[in-house]
Amino acid sequence: MNFSLNLLGAVRQVQAEELPSVTSAHTGQQLRRVSLELRVSGDRHDELEVEIGGAVEPDGHPLEGEGTRWLVSGHRYSYTGSGDPQTCTHQLELQEAETLHATAVEIGDLFLDVTACKEWIDGVLVLSFVTESATEADQRLEELIVERGEEYFDVVRRGVSDTPVRMCFGRCLWQETDSGARRRNLVLVADEGKEEGRPPLFNEPQLCRTTEAVVASTQALKVLVEELQTQGVLSEEAADGVRGAAAPHQLTTRQSRQFSRTYDLDRYGV
Structure with a gap:
């Protein structure tokens, strides 16, 4: 079939062969695949290599075709001829790119509403996005994270797919802005029903123990200040209260x- 592809600053017409389609792990849609052969002068080989290398799946910048954008899923090349420069023949396999x-x-x-977004496949679908x-x-979102953070929800990614995906909260960072609003970088993970469960977290359980100790110390300082304000001196009862507040405990x-x-x-990206 005739095939158009924008390469080396020009639209090139080549012959391509349709390959069996693949199912997108992101949307469940069927993605087209083609193979083609492209010949260029050897003195433009390096330039073409850079352009093709920048379009390699999954994170490359897609090549523009006629009505479709393409990622490179396979590539090899060889030199032919004895002239100077030689002819370089590139064999490409391309896969239809999605808007993710x-x-x-x-x-x-x-x-x-989303201000930045990225999703990828790490055994399961992972979605990271920023919202403000x-x-x-925002209050409802915070309650979901705090009260129901271990549950799975139907999640729809508008602009990617209208089909709900069952996902739960992963990392949930937040930042208070100058206006008092909250910017959040949220990660959602679609691992419901995965037999092996989630992988162990880095630096755990040490990080969790450290977090508990910090919260306990903060609470102890609060109690100490309150007692000093109300009594003027530390009584035995007050000292016991400070020690009790400083004892590590399981965090809510x-x-x-x-x-x-x-x-x-x-700093944490998307």
Whole structure:
């Protein structure tokens, strides 16, 4: 079949062979695949190599075709002829590229506008996005994270797929803006029913133990200040209260959420 592809600053017409389609792990849609052969002068080989290398799946910048964008799923080349420069023959396998940048995310009946978004496959579908809100929706989102953070929800990625995917919360960072709103970098994971469960977290359980100790020390300082203000001196009862408050204890979900706060959300990417 005739095939158009924008390469080396020009639209090139070549013959291509249709290959069996593949099912997208992101959307469940069938993605076209083609193979083609492209000949260029050897003095343009390096330039073409850079352009093709920048379009390699899954994270490359797609090549523009006629009505379709393409990622490179396979590539090899060889030199032919004895002239100077030689002719370089490139054999490419291309796969149809998808738009995987959601414009909004729905978690159950909660609608969230998205300012940045990325998703990838790491054994399961993982979605990371940034949202900002100072409205009732933000309060509802915080309650979902705190009260129901271990549950799975129907998640729709508007602009990617209208088919709900069952996902749960992963990392949930937040940053307070100058206006008092909250910017959040949320990660959702579609691993419901996965037999092996989630992989162990880095530096655990040490990190969790450290977090518990910090919260306990903070609470102890609060109690100490209150006692000093009300009594003027530390009585035995007050000392016992400080020691009791400083003892490590299992954190509530609400207490743990304070350690997901950052002063610069952009450092963590999408």
